Each structure stands twice: as C-alpha cells, then as structure tokens.
Amino acid sequence: MAPAEPNAPPFRPKGEIPHFAEERVGWRGYIEWEKYPEKKKQVAEILKRYDFPDPPEFQLVPLPKTNPVLTGERWKQYHYACGLGYMPQFSWETVLKEKAEDMIHVLQFPYNGEAPGERLISKELTDNKDHFVRNHGGIPDIDADAFTLDITGAVNNPRRFTLAELQDEKVFPRQTNIVTLQCSGTRRIEQIHEYPGDGDELINAPWGEGAISTARWTGVSLKKVIKACGGLKDGADNIEFFGADxxxxxxxxxNYVVSVPWRKVKVNEVLLAWEMNGQPLPKIHGYPLRALVYGYIGARSTKWLYEVRAITRPSAAPVQRKEYLYYTPQIGKQNAKYSNGFSIQDMPVSSAIISPKDMDQIIHDGKISLAGWAYSGGGHWPVRVEVSGDGGSVWYEVPYQNMSTKYYHAWRTWKMDLPVDAEGWLEFCVRTWDNAMNTQPTFVRSAWNWDLHVTSSAHRVKIYSINRSRPTTAARLKQIEERGESILPITLPLHFDLETDEEYEAEMERRAWRDPLE
Amino acid sequence: MAPAEPNAPPFRPKGEIPHFAEERVGWRGYIEWEKYPEKKKQVAEILKRYDFPDPPEFQLVPLPKTNPVLTGERWKQYHYACGLGYMPQFSWETVLKEKAEDMIHVLQFPYNGEAPGERLISKELTDNKDHFVRNHGGIPDIDADAFTLDITGAVNNPRRFTLAELQDEKVFPRQTNIVTLQCSGTRRIEQIHEYPGDGDELINAPWGEGAISTARWTGVSLKKVIKACGGLKDGADNIEFFGADxxxxxxxxxNYVVSVPWRKVKVNEVLLAWEMNGQPLPKIHGYPLRALVYGYIGARSTKWLYEVRAITRPSAAPVQRKEYLYYTPQIGKQNAKYSNGFSIQDMPVSSAIISPKDMDQIIHDGKISLAGWAYSGGGHWPVRVEVSGDGGSVWYEVPYQNMSTKYYHAWRTWKMDLPVDAEGWLEFCVRTWDNAMNTQPTFVRSAWNWDLHVTSSAHRVKIYSINRSRPTTAARLKQIEERGESILPITLPLHFDLETDEEYEAEMERRAWRDPLE
Structure with a gap:
C-alpha cells in the first residue's frame, strides 16, 4: 500500500478484530453478507465502536497534486475493523499489476482510476490496462474453476451454473458487442470546482474526463440464461445483481447489490461477460464474470457477479436505493432523501475535449486541433459533434470523416481543426447531438446536482491563443526567440522593453496622445 | 523581516555591493536617482550582473494560504544588490507598527495589504491603521523639519517650500475632503482565478475586495501652490510628481514618478495632504506629504512627495508610461506595447459584496443580509446599488436609507436584507449605477484585461442557502441538532439514514416507483 496522506489518522483497533471466513474455497476476498443477517448485525456492532475519520475535505480546498489523489482512509479503516485488512493491500497490488503505470489514481481504495486522456481517445477501443476503473470495495480473487453463478428469486427453475456451462456454445450462443461503460462521476471535477456538493461516505471521487472507456465484450445474454431457468414468474419485473465485493x-x-428492469434484459442488452477485448476479464474488472448493462451507468455492470435474482421493484440494497440518485438543484444536504432524487440508469448524451487541455497556452497559425469523445447512452448514438471557439456562440460541425464508427452502445472519438483568429483567453467548448436530437446542457450550473453525478453540460476548456499568423505577434515571437527566451508560461514577465521610447512617442503622436486637446 | 518563502533563492552578492548615500540629512531611505544619470547607469550595470528570481508562479497554481501571501523576493533582491538592503527591513517594521495586526498582507515587499472586509465597511471613513496600502518600494523615513517640496519645470517662478510654509494658513487656505483611494488592483483575484495574465516584474498582487479605503484628507490645493509660483508657462499641460521611494x-x-493633467489640478482636485483623518500621515502613507488625486487610480497619489514639475505631455517615467495600462482582451504577452493600452486615470463605477463571503453556507429564514461598498471615480458618485440573488436576472434596489452619505469623491457603504426563497448554491451579485448612469460590466470576462487591472464587473459570490422557513429543511435541521451534529460544512456526509425504508416505500408508491408500468 502506498503511504497514506500525511494527515490520515492511524487505525487503532477497539476490541477484538473479528475473523470472517471466506465463503467458498477458491473465492479469496469474498465474504458473503447478504445470506447471513447475524454476521451483518455483528459488523454493525463493531463499526459502532469506532469514530471513523470523515472523508478529507477536498472540495472546499484545492485538490492535492498527489497520485493517488485521494487515499480513502475511511474505507480502508472499515475493512481493518472487520478483519478484512488484507483487501486494500491485495487490491492495490492488483492495480499495479493490471493497470497502466501512468493511470491517474483518483482514489486509491476502493480503487478509482482513469488513463491519461490523449491515450484514452487515441483508439476506438480502450486497452484493458487503460480502461477506467470505479470499484466500490476491494477486489475479490476468484478461481474460474471454482466459480458459479446462481439464478434465484422469481424464476421458475432456480439453478446454479458453472462458468463452463455458461460458456457452452451448444447451450448458449455467444454474444459480442462493442460497448462503452461510463461512470456517472465522469467530469465531476467540473461540478466540484463550480459548487461543492455531497461529500458522501464513499468519496464522490474528483474524476476528470476519463471515467469512460470502450471495449469489445463477449459473453452470454442474461435473457438466455434466465430462459434456461424456465423464465420469470409472474410479477417479477426487476433483476438484481450480487457482486462478491x-x-x-x-x-x-x-455485498455490492444493484438491479436493472427486466425490460432491459429482454432486449439482450444485459450481457454476462467473461471476455474483454478478446481476453479473460482482468481481476480488477470482475474476473471471472461480470454483468454488462449497455447504455446504463457503469454502476449496474456488477463485477464478480455470483448471483442474479428476479425480484419485484428495484433492489432495496443501498447502492440501488440510496446511491446514484439525480437531484434537482434545490435538493441538498438540507432536504435530500432517497425518494426525491431519480435513479440514474440510462446515460445522457455528453462529450469532452481531451486535447487541448484546460489552461493550455497555444502558439498556432490560425487553426487549433481539437480531439475528444462523444457518447450517448440508452441505445442512442452521437450523430453530430460541434465545437465552438468562442464559448458557445458560433458552432462548427466536426466532419463525419473525423469521427470514429458509430455503434448503438459506444462512444465516438473525434478530431477537428478549428479556425481560430482571436488571441488571448478563449473558451473552447463541445456539444454533441444524439440521434434523438438530445443535446447537452449549456453550463455546469445548468445541470449541477447535489450528489455531483452526470456532468453532461457542454465541456469547456480555457485556451490562451497566440496566433502567429498575425504580423505583430510573429514579430514579438521572433524577438523572444532571438533572445533565447520563451513566451511560455505567459505569466512570466518579459525581460525586455515592449517598445522603444522613439516608437512609443511616434505612435502616441499618431494617436494624439492620452487626453483631448480641448 | 518575516521568513522568506521556503523556496526563495538566497541572495548571493556578485561583486561589491555599492553604497549610495542618502540624498539629504533627515531623509532616511531617500536616494535621489532622477537628478543623477551616472548613478542610474551604475545601478543598471550592477543589476545586469544578476539573474534575479522570476516572480513566483501564483496564477496558474493555487494561491498560498500564508500571510504574507507573497513575499516579493525579487524586489528585495533588487534592493540588496544596490546596497539598500535595509529598506525591506525598515518597511516591514513600519507595517507592523502602523497597520492593524490582522491586515491581509497581500505582498510583503513592496508592502501591499488590505484590512479584513467586515471592518473595512463597518464605517464610512477607514481608520488609518486599516487603510489599504499599495507601495511600490520601501518606505522612506523623513523628518518633517527637514522636509521640503520643490516646484520645478514649466512654472514661472520655480521655488522650494518647507512644510511649515505650505501649512501657513495666512498664505494657503486649508482644504479638507473626504476622498476614497482605490488601487486598480482591487478584486484582481477574480481576474486571476478566471484567466491568468501578466506576471509583471513588480508582482500584480492578488488583491481581494479591500484595495479601497476612505479618509478625510487635509492639506493645500496644488493649484494654489503653483499659483504662488507664478502659474504655468505656456504649453505646460501636465504635472509630474516625484516620490522619494x-x-x-x-x-x-x-524614483517613483507619475503625472496628472493640469486640468485635474485646476479644479482643485489635487491636494498636497499632510493629514489623514485629523492625524499626521502615517509613514507608510507618505509622511510628511503626499499628493492626493481625487477620483483617480491610487497610483497617482504620490507618497513622500518631494518635487512637483510642470511638463508637456504625460510623464515619460515608467510608472506612468509603462504601467497601469488598460488593454483590450486581444492584447497580451504576444503583442502588448505601451502605446496600445490606455492609461488608467479616472476610476470607473464598481462595487463589492463584503458579506456574505464567497462559498459561505448560510442557514436563514427567508432573508439574507448583504453588505458592501460602491464607488465611482472622476467626481461621479453611486446613486443606486442593486443586488441579485440569482446571478443577475432579478435585481433589488438597496434602500437609500441603507446607504452611507454621498460625496463627490468617496465610496458609499451599503447593506440590504435580500429575500431568498431558493436553496442550494445561489449566485449573489451586486452592480452599482453612478449619477451618469454608468454601470458595471456583467462578468469578469466582460472586462478581463492582460495586466489584470480594474476588476469592475458585477461582483459575484457563491452562497449555499439553507432556508429554515421550509418545513422539510426545518425538520432536517432539527434532526441534525438533536444528534449533536452540524449541517456545516455541507461537504461532510451525514451519519444517519436520510429516510427509513417504510417512509421510502410509501413515498415511492405515491410516485408510482421508478419506471413506467407500460
């Protein structure tokens, strides 16, 4: 485990640390809680002994420049207190093994991380090591041979499947799709910078533009597996997923439990996936089996999926009932409930400029290259991406030749040479139209919400433009270059006079000096 | 001297440190440069030996939370290199002696500081110890008995006055006026936060709303003193001021040299002042004599004024010619000259909300109290102050009963109970109309300029509103209070469930749950 934040309080056990046995041989790090109310009660009693550290204040103060950005001490301490202290350690080792070296570790535990933006959008499909990760707990380590999936609840013939049975093509046809997963926290940092919101017990991580990735997923449609169980009983209308974390x-x-409507399963948009880009799932992404819910918030695509239960009503489990709610801006700490936010399932149209970056200072010759991603959930797709160099007054369409393939359930990457005459600070922004003519809210404030989810407003970056095609600018740049200095960063003063006294006085004569004559 | 920033490079002399004698007995810290071109040349040679540290990067990174905010190492090193190393030391001691203990030291040397906002606007006249200070160099220490003022240049009878002669009421009638001084850097932090700009050699200090103050100034009108010198010669149309710093x-x-048009002197709006609020000028404010130019940028109100010279054209000295220029936003490091910005003299209409503060989280019962200042330069005065609770859509007029006295050359403080129904993050803003119906630009961007001067846009603060007159909010607050917890800061999570399962399910029945039935 990387060193904790300097101010992180040390964990001091209070009373005996319990030992909860793993549920099954070959399933390391999987403690079954949902089947054992008495174990849950015991943990609740243990947790009550502690005054766990509040999440660090990172919204009302500048973000630390560390990587990991946040360490998640509180979440680690929950695990320590319950005798699961090995989970943060194993999870972090798995991050280091399975993810790219230069991931931006937004939260160390539970692990949340995104790849550097330029690489992320360099390909239509994201490499497994670059795919964003938003975990909610430690990473279970499950042997494929020992793995089973239980189909339970309101199905006519509940039963258990081994992985081999699910993978038997004579019984279940394979399904492969290119699907984008997106965390509802994508671009949250913009909401935080504008207006801080819910601190949440499980930190509302300060994501950038990279909590979205795309892969080719292979598995079996959940619909077919439920059919193999004789289908649903009357009245069942939601499907609950149990993850081993x-x-x-x-x-x-x-345990990690959420649900999706049966309607979504019925159209073959819920996959039980064991392959990601032609390879077995990495452990950090749910090995050996995970759900994949197309076009929905990533939180429903349960990893380490060990049980699927047919139920009536959406799951009452906390991740479904109490998290991932979208509030109207009048709702906040003073009046938020679980029933007065709506549940985030289908994701809206959104996009981001990945290059250039916010606050970049760019020397150019009248054009600046932009690149980014565009996405719409729920089976919609981006049909048009537009960029603006003036904060959203004049919009230019990205040529379709510069957009990647369209899919029902995936993003499109795009690039564009934007004509830029103006100099100084400009506000570049992007908006996307999906095939249903949905587009994005205009400003962060237009869609700010208490839990800081779904930052889908037009993405804006501030760019300082230095247009070398202007003669006066070219002359200044030459002058700086000849002195062996640099114009960047712009905040460093120049060390020479900007004009000679003679030039100044001649120019002031032409301008008739400072004040009127009469 | 307070400890330097940890990263400040130490000063290492290169060659011999020169000794420049003080110009006159009883004038400590006054080195005359303008009369001795050879001394100036000698200093230029000395300065060339050094590679002085660039000003610290504070615009592209978060501001340090220290007080002093910035220390001004570069400016100190200029003084060390020229054998004036005692100036930073004496100046800082004078700050500690003459200014309030809780001043916000924006820049340690040259000293720039503002008083805490609430106290600043608590009175129409600012206490001397609270009056903002924007110095450009060290503080000279001049004996009143030894002091003289020279009137030179294009006057018919150039002559020298002692302080006693200027104060002789048989010769010169006293003039007393209530006058606001404002630094063009007031509220600069807003421009920096939005878009960084010129780093400048003499740091463009990150001022808040307090680089403005008001005092009753007493002295003699410069017009009368020039008349006593036989008036101006033909062609003289500007008046140059020499400060001993x-x-x-x-x-x-x-030396510190600027100028104002004769026209301004002629209407008795330039005072040679020796009293500030009935007391001799503090050393830090120009003892024993300073200029006071009504309605102009503070930079023209030269402190430690030892010479006044009648000239043609505005002063060619750098503070007048090369500083305090107002650029159009297309002008920046890539093309800024001295002739393509205009010279800041008269100050425009502006205002600020001092209370509440940006990011405050306020529990109220339907009204929130606002207070601030409003000002217009050039002999205009604020006739109407308006505040908005919604970012500038609906404006409420501040009742005239809640505004302080109007003066031709001073600010007005104001207060207002603003009706606030809405909850969550609101954007409060203020705009002022002066008697010529000038009002303020709408957004920081509307008036952003490269040298970050004159942040006169409508002042905006973000406020999180918690309206206790709403029953659901009152209930939540009671619940929190009963648990001995606090709702503040809002970013800390609540430790209890927001709704029981029974309440949730009953409410969801009324809402017909999450998804449509058909």
Missing part, C-alpha cells in the same frame, strides 16, 4: 453504508455491511 | 523597471532604477 464488500460494501459499507451508514454503518452496515453489504 | 526607489522603483525598478526593466533593469533600471528610478
């Missing part, structure tokens, strides 16, 4: 909420312990 | 620009040394 351990989750905490308001002093209680859980 | 030492100033540096582009590797050259100067």
């Amino acid at each position: 351990t989750y905490f909420k308001k002093g209680q312990v859980y | 030492t100033y540096f620009k582009k590797g050259q040394v100067y």
Whole structure:
C-alpha cells in the first residue's frame, strides 16, 4: 500500500478484530453478507465502536497534486475493523499489476482510476490496462474453476451454473458487442470546482474526463440464461445483481447489490461477460464474470457477479436505493432523501475535449486541433459533434470523416481543426447531438446536482491563443526567440522593453496622445 | 523581516555591493536617482550582473494560504544588490507598527495589504491603521523639519517650500475632503482565478475586495501652490510628481514618478495632504506629504512627495508610461506595447459584496443580509446599488436609507436584507449605477484585461442557502441538532439514514416507483 496522506489518522483497533471466513474455497476476498443477517448485525456492532475519520475535505480546498489523489482512509479503516485488512493491500497490488503505470489514481481504495486522456481517445477501443476503473470495495480473487453463478428469486427453475456451462456454445450462443461503460462521476471535477456538493461516505471521487472507456465484450445474454431457468414468474419485473465485493453504508455491511428492469434484459442488452477485448476479464474488472448493462451507468455492470435474482421493484440494497440518485438543484444536504432524487440508469448524451487541455497556452497559425469523445447512452448514438471557439456562440460541425464508427452502445472519438483568429483567453467548448436530437446542457450550473453525478453540460476548456499568423505577434515571437527566451508560461514577465521610447512617442503622436486637446 | 518563502533563492552578492548615500540629512531611505544619470547607469550595470528570481508562479497554481501571501523576493533582491538592503527591513517594521495586526498582507515587499472586509465597511471613513496600502518600494523615513517640496519645470517662478510654509494658513487656505483611494488592483483575484495574465516584474498582487479605503484628507490645493509660483508657462499641460521611494523597471532604477493633467489640478482636485483623518500621515502613507488625486487610480497619489514639475505631455517615467495600462482582451504577452493600452486615470463605477463571503453556507429564514461598498471615480458618485440573488436576472434596489452619505469623491457603504426563497448554491451579485448612469460590466470576462487591472464587473459570490422557513429543511435541521451534529460544512456526509425504508416505500408508491408500468 502506498503511504497514506500525511494527515490520515492511524487505525487503532477497539476490541477484538473479528475473523470472517471466506465463503467458498477458491473465492479469496469474498465474504458473503447478504445470506447471513447475524454476521451483518455483528459488523454493525463493531463499526459502532469506532469514530471513523470523515472523508478529507477536498472540495472546499484545492485538490492535492498527489497520485493517488485521494487515499480513502475511511474505507480502508472499515475493512481493518472487520478483519478484512488484507483487501486494500491485495487490491492495490492488483492495480499495479493490471493497470497502466501512468493511470491517474483518483482514489486509491476502493480503487478509482482513469488513463491519461490523449491515450484514452487515441483508439476506438480502450486497452484493458487503460480502461477506467470505479470499484466500490476491494477486489475479490476468484478461481474460474471454482466459480458459479446462481439464478434465484422469481424464476421458475432456480439453478446454479458453472462458468463452463455458461460458456457452452451448444447451450448458449455467444454474444459480442462493442460497448462503452461510463461512470456517472465522469467530469465531476467540473461540478466540484463550480459548487461543492455531497461529500458522501464513499468519496464522490474528483474524476476528470476519463471515467469512460470502450471495449469489445463477449459473453452470454442474461435473457438466455434466465430462459434456461424456465423464465420469470409472474410479477417479477426487476433483476438484481450480487457482486462478491464488500460494501459499507451508514454503518452496515453489504455485498455490492444493484438491479436493472427486466425490460432491459429482454432486449439482450444485459450481457454476462467473461471476455474483454478478446481476453479473460482482468481481476480488477470482475474476473471471472461480470454483468454488462449497455447504455446504463457503469454502476449496474456488477463485477464478480455470483448471483442474479428476479425480484419485484428495484433492489432495496443501498447502492440501488440510496446511491446514484439525480437531484434537482434545490435538493441538498438540507432536504435530500432517497425518494426525491431519480435513479440514474440510462446515460445522457455528453462529450469532452481531451486535447487541448484546460489552461493550455497555444502558439498556432490560425487553426487549433481539437480531439475528444462523444457518447450517448440508452441505445442512442452521437450523430453530430460541434465545437465552438468562442464559448458557445458560433458552432462548427466536426466532419463525419473525423469521427470514429458509430455503434448503438459506444462512444465516438473525434478530431477537428478549428479556425481560430482571436488571441488571448478563449473558451473552447463541445456539444454533441444524439440521434434523438438530445443535446447537452449549456453550463455546469445548468445541470449541477447535489450528489455531483452526470456532468453532461457542454465541456469547456480555457485556451490562451497566440496566433502567429498575425504580423505583430510573429514579430514579438521572433524577438523572444532571438533572445533565447520563451513566451511560455505567459505569466512570466518579459525581460525586455515592449517598445522603444522613439516608437512609443511616434505612435502616441499618431494617436494624439492620452487626453483631448480641448 | 518575516521568513522568506521556503523556496526563495538566497541572495548571493556578485561583486561589491555599492553604497549610495542618502540624498539629504533627515531623509532616511531617500536616494535621489532622477537628478543623477551616472548613478542610474551604475545601478543598471550592477543589476545586469544578476539573474534575479522570476516572480513566483501564483496564477496558474493555487494561491498560498500564508500571510504574507507573497513575499516579493525579487524586489528585495533588487534592493540588496544596490546596497539598500535595509529598506525591506525598515518597511516591514513600519507595517507592523502602523497597520492593524490582522491586515491581509497581500505582498510583503513592496508592502501591499488590505484590512479584513467586515471592518473595512463597518464605517464610512477607514481608520488609518486599516487603510489599504499599495507601495511600490520601501518606505522612506523623513523628518518633517527637514522636509521640503520643490516646484520645478514649466512654472514661472520655480521655488522650494518647507512644510511649515505650505501649512501657513495666512498664505494657503486649508482644504479638507473626504476622498476614497482605490488601487486598480482591487478584486484582481477574480481576474486571476478566471484567466491568468501578466506576471509583471513588480508582482500584480492578488488583491481581494479591500484595495479601497476612505479618509478625510487635509492639506493645500496644488493649484494654489503653483499659483504662488507664478502659474504655468505656456504649453505646460501636465504635472509630474516625484516620490522619494526607489522603483525598478526593466533593469533600471528610478524614483517613483507619475503625472496628472493640469486640468485635474485646476479644479482643485489635487491636494498636497499632510493629514489623514485629523492625524499626521502615517509613514507608510507618505509622511510628511503626499499628493492626493481625487477620483483617480491610487497610483497617482504620490507618497513622500518631494518635487512637483510642470511638463508637456504625460510623464515619460515608467510608472506612468509603462504601467497601469488598460488593454483590450486581444492584447497580451504576444503583442502588448505601451502605446496600445490606455492609461488608467479616472476610476470607473464598481462595487463589492463584503458579506456574505464567497462559498459561505448560510442557514436563514427567508432573508439574507448583504453588505458592501460602491464607488465611482472622476467626481461621479453611486446613486443606486442593486443586488441579485440569482446571478443577475432579478435585481433589488438597496434602500437609500441603507446607504452611507454621498460625496463627490468617496465610496458609499451599503447593506440590504435580500429575500431568498431558493436553496442550494445561489449566485449573489451586486452592480452599482453612478449619477451618469454608468454601470458595471456583467462578468469578469466582460472586462478581463492582460495586466489584470480594474476588476469592475458585477461582483459575484457563491452562497449555499439553507432556508429554515421550509418545513422539510426545518425538520432536517432539527434532526441534525438533536444528534449533536452540524449541517456545516455541507461537504461532510451525514451519519444517519436520510429516510427509513417504510417512509421510502410509501413515498415511492405515491410516485408510482421508478419506471413506467407500460
């Protein structure tokens, strides 16, 4: 484990640290909680003994420049207190093994990380090591041979499948799709910078533009597996997913549990996936089996999926009922409930400029190259991307030749040479139109919400433009170059006079000096 | 001297440190440069030996939370190199002696500081210890008995006055006026936060709303003193002021020299002042004599004024010619000259909300109290102050009963109970109309300029509103209070469930749950 933040309080056990046995041989790090109310009660009692550290204040103060940006001490301490202290350690080792070296570690534990933007959008499909990760707990380490999936609840013939059975093509046809997963926290940093919001127990991580990635996923449609169980009983209308990771909420312990409507399963948009870009799932992405819910918030695509249960009503589990809610801006700490936000499932149209970066200072000859991604969930796709060099007054369409392939369930990357005459600070922005003519809210404030989810407003970056095609600018640049100096960063003063006294006085004569004559 | 920034490079002399004798007995810290071209040349040679540290990068990174905010190492080193190393020391001691203990030291040397906002606007007249200070060099220490003022240049009878002669009421009638001084850097931090600009050699200090103050000034009108010198010669149309402080620009040394048009002097709006609020000028404010130019940028109100010279054209000295220029936003490091910005003299209409503060989180019962200042230069005065609770859509007029006295040359403080129904993050703003119906630009961007001067756009603060007159909010606050917790800061998570399962399910029944039935 990397060193904790300097101010992180040390963990001091209070009373005996319990030992909770792993549920099954070959399933390391999987403690079953949902089947054992007495174990859950025992954990609640243990957690009550502690005054866990609040999440660090990172919204009302500048973000640390560290990597990991945040360490997640509180979440680690939950695990320490329950005798699961090995989970943060194993999870971090898995990050170092499975993810790219230069990932931006937004939160160390539970692990949240995104790849550097330029590489992320350099290909239509994201390399597995670059795919963003938003975990909610530690990473279970499960042997494929020992793995099973239980189909339970309101199905006519509940049963258990081994991985081999699910992979038997004589029984279940394979399904492969290119699908984008997106965390509802994508671009959250913009909401935080504008207006801080819910600190949440499980940190609302300060994501940049990279909590979105695309892969070719292979597995079996959940619909077919439920059919193999004789289909649903009457009244069942939601499907609950159980992940083997351990989750905490308001002093209680859980497994990771969410749900999706049956309607979504029925159209073959829920995959039980074991392959990611032609390779077995990495452990950090849910090995050996995960759900993949197309066009939905990533949080429903449950990793380390060990049980699928048919139910009536959406899941009452905390991740479904109490998290990932979208509030109207009048709702906040003073009045937020679980029922007065709506549940984030389908993702809206959104996009981002990855290059150039916010605050870049660019020397150019009248054109600046932009590149980024565009996405719309729920089976919609980006049909038009538009960029503006003036904060959203004049919009230029990105030529379709510069956009990657369209898919029902994936992003499109794009690039564009934007004509730029103006100099100084400009506000570049992007908006995307999907095939249903949905477009993005105009400003961060237009869609700010208490839990800081779904930053889908037109993405804006500030760019300082230095247009070398202007003679006066070219002359100044030459002058700086001849002195062996640089114009960048712009905030460093120049060391020479900007004009000679003679030039000044001649120019002031032409301008009739400072004040009127009469 | 307070400890330097940890990263400040130590000063290492290169060659012999010169000794420049003080110009006159009883004038400590006054080195005359303008009369001795050979001394200036000598300093230029000395300065060339050094590679002085660039000003610290504070615009592209978060501001340090220190007080002093910035220390001004470069400016100190200029003084060390010229054998004036005692100036930073004496100046800082004078700050500690003459200014309030809780001043916000924006820049340690040359000293720039502002008083905490609430106290600043608590009275129409600012206490001397609270009056903002924007110095450009060290503080000379001049005996009143030894002091003289020379009137030179294009006057018919140039002559020298002692302080006693200027104060002789039989010769010169006293003039007393209530006058606001404002630095053109007031509220600069807003421009920096939005878009960084010129780093400048003499740091463009990150001022808040307090680089403005008001005092009752007493002295003699400069017009009368010039008349006593037989008036101006033909063709003289500007008046140059010489201050005893030492100033540096582009590797050259100067005294502090600026100018104003004769027209301004002629209407008795330039005072030679020796009293500030009925007391002798503090050393830090120009003891024993300073200029006071009503309605102009503070930079013209030269401190430690020892010479006044009648000239043709505005002063060619660097503070007048090369500083305090107002550029159009297309002008920046790539093309800024001295002739393509205009010279800041008269100050425009502007205002600020001092209370509440940006990012405050306020529990209220439907009204929030606002207070601030409003000002217009050039002999205009604020006739109407308007505040908005919604970012500038609906404006409320501040009742005239809540505004301080109007003066031709001073600010008005104001307060207002603003009706606030909405909750969550609101954007409060203020704009002022002066008697010529000038009002303020709408956004920081509307008036952003490369040298970051005159932030006169409508002042905006973000406020998180918690309206206790709403029953659901009152209930939540009671619940928090009963648990001995606090709702503040809002970014800390609540430790209890926001709704029971029973309440949730009943409410969801009324809302017909999450998805459509058909």
